[in-house]
Amino acid sequence: MTFSLAELMVCAASRSFDNDGEVLATGIGLLPRLAASLAMRTTNPEMMMTDSQSYMLSNPNPVSGMTSHEGQANENWMGFARIFDNVWSGARHALVGPSQVDRFGQTNIAALGGTYDAPKVQLLGVRGFPGNSISHANSFFVPKHSTRVFIDGECDVVCSIGYNPDRLPRCYSFDDIDIRRVITDLCVMDFNGPNKQMRVISLHPGVALSEVQENTGFELAVADTLEETPAPTNEQLAVIAELDPLNFRAKQLKDNPPGVRAA
Amino acid sequence: MNKCVSAAEAVSVIESGMTIGIGGWGPRRKPMGLVRELLRSDVNDLTVVAYGGADVGLLCAAGKVKKVIFAFVSLDFMPLEPAFRKARESGSIEVREIDEGMMLLGLRAAAWGSPFIPTRIGLGTDVVTRNPDLALVDSPYDDKEWVAMPALNLDVALIHATREDERGVCEIASPDHYMDDWFARASKTTIVSADEIVPSEHFNDPDVARRVYWERNCTNKVVHLPGGAHPSSSDPLHGYDVKHYKEYGALITEGGIDAYAEAFLGDSEADYQAAVGGLDAIQSLPLPVY
Numbered sequence: 001m002t003f004s005l006a007e008l009m010v011c012a013a014s015r016s017f018d019n020d021g022e023v024l025a026t027g028i029g030l031l032p033r034l035a036a037s038l039a040m041r042t043t044n045p046e047m048m049m050t051d052s053q054s055y056m057l058s059n060p061n062p063v064s065g066m067t068s069h070e071g072q073a074n075e076n077w078m079g080f081a082r083i084f085d086n087v088w089s090g091a092r093h094a095l096v097g098p099s100q101v102d103r104f105g106q107t108n109i110a111a112l113g114g115t116y117d118a119p120k121v122q123l124l125g126v127r128g129f130p131g132n133s134i135s136h137a138n139s140f141f142v143p144k145h146s147t148r149v150f151i152d153g154e155c156d157v158v159c160s161i162g163y164n165p166d167r168l169p170r171c172y173s174f175d176d177i178d179i180r181r182v183i184t185d186l187c188v189m190d191f192n193g194p195n196k197q198m199r200v201i202s203l204h205p206g207v208a209l210s211e212v213q214e215n216t217g218f219e220l221a222v223a224d225t226l227e228e229t230p231a232p233t234n235e236q237l238a239v240i241a242e243l244d245p246l247n248f249r250a251k252q253l254k255d256n257p258p259g260v261r262a263a
Numbered sequence: 264m265n266k267c268v269s270a271a272e273a274v275s276v277i278e279s280g281m282t283i284g285i286g287g288w289g290p291r292r293k294p295m296g297l298v299r300e301l302l303r304s305d306v307n308d309l310t311v312v313a314y315g316g317a318d319v320g321l322l323c324a325a326g327k328v329k330k331v332i333f334a335f336v337s338l339d340f341m342p343l344e345p346a347f348r349k350a351r352e353s354g355s356i357e358v359r360e361i362d363e364g365m366m367l368l369g370l371r372a373a374a375w376g377s378p379f380i381p382t383r384i385g386l387g388t389d390v391v392t393r394n395p396d397l398a399l400v401d402s403p404y405d406d407k408e409w410v411a412m413p414a415l416n417l418d419v420a421l422i423h424a425t426r427e428d429e430r431g432v433c434e435i436a437s438p439d440h441y442m443d444d445w446f447a448r449a450s451k452t453t454i455v456s457a458d459e460i461v462p463s464e465h466f467n468d469p470d471v472a473r474r475v476y477w478e479r480n481c482t483n484k485v486v487h488l489p490g491g492a493h494p495s496s497s498d499p500l501h502g503y504d505v506k507h508y509k510e511y512g513a514l515i516t517e518g519g520i521d522a523y524a525e526a527f528l529g530d531s532e533a534d535y536q537a538a539v540g541g542l543d544a545i546q547s548l549p550l551p552v553y
Contacts, residue, residue, distance in 0.1 A: 053438055053439065053553045066552050068550070068552060080288065080441055081367060115354075116389075118352060119351060124336075125336060125337075126335075126361070126389075127335045129388070130385045131363070133387070134384065134386055159389070169407065172407070
């Protein structure tokens, strides 16, 4: 069966949640949400997820084609204030899409360039990233792997704590920070290189390691056995189609490239 | 007891230099009618605390704001709020940028009369380095350092509820009341606009009483503003107005606050509602699906 790059990335990202057990999974953005939903429907049924509004669901909502929240599988009310009560306890894994990621795994969604007082581009603000990053597991989803995202130097605004010895708070160690996986359009990475260096663990079909390094602004470690990112199974593709009946996933990456590059 | 006043009377308690909190979240249940009244006033030099949307954007664009205390300013479906973006990029406003949950802690500290609440949130990030007035403190119970999130003491809070009675008992019938209860509690004066003013017996139903998130002695002024959340949503009564937000974005980007005010603001809420198609149009905006 053929599959798109977006579907390959969704399946790769969904594997980040496989061993999480009973945690709140939050995927921000359509593909990350689809990845978390896929995990909940296949490999980790214990997972918890919200309706992106104010209820926890026993079964994830579709990411497209829904016309009303009525009839969804609510299991408890979960307003924004209560989110913090739950996630600061640590039982959460967020899959987020930062605008910048540096070699420490610090991220930025707040502002780019210029000065802090007058940035060249104001983005969202730090949102919940500071609290998320020091409280629970986080993975990153990067639709376009480039040196603009994986920058040389530190993030313009450091929104989340990473493995940066110079910023480590007193009496904290790297063990207090839990950055899991980075899923891009080229590869899957983690932070299990020497001294928490970012490390390539699988390349998407047809991608060369040199291409990944060229599009990264800092030096990467490479896993001893570098694998090819597994193709989606028919079961995964069927669940994805069910969760995204209007195929919004096809509009998330430029030109919706195939999962296996043409030779 | 009757706390009902007009929007203009209510907002007249706000003076230049005050710190105001604004309830709601991004494009959802914002007290926009009260914000519009503030736009029509000559108040300026405000410090604004909000989970921001076009409320923060409009006040910045109108030059009313000295400082914004924020975690985000966004319209969700339009991730970058156009007027806030312009204000930030021109360096015309001061900011205190903090985590979403830190803001909640600051409001709670203010509500509880504590000078600060200790938290690990913010450590290791630019929240600490870019806010030199945000102190780190030692704990008497461990050796770690802690962020002392200061109380966000508000002079005035602006909130939009679904319904309230004339004594200020407020029902939020939306799926989420956000941090509105903490804005109400953190403030010296709380002004609540509502789509509907109801008799007090409305609250006798226990299901309705459970949708009251703060007590009436936290509400000082009651303002009847049907459609007063527009262009944000007032779920379950109406959704947010995507078309209007887009027009707002285009006008602000091209012509600033003058272009927007010329097209929509008018001298009263009645003028505004006429310019956006009338109350019926507002009340028939479909509810958002996430």
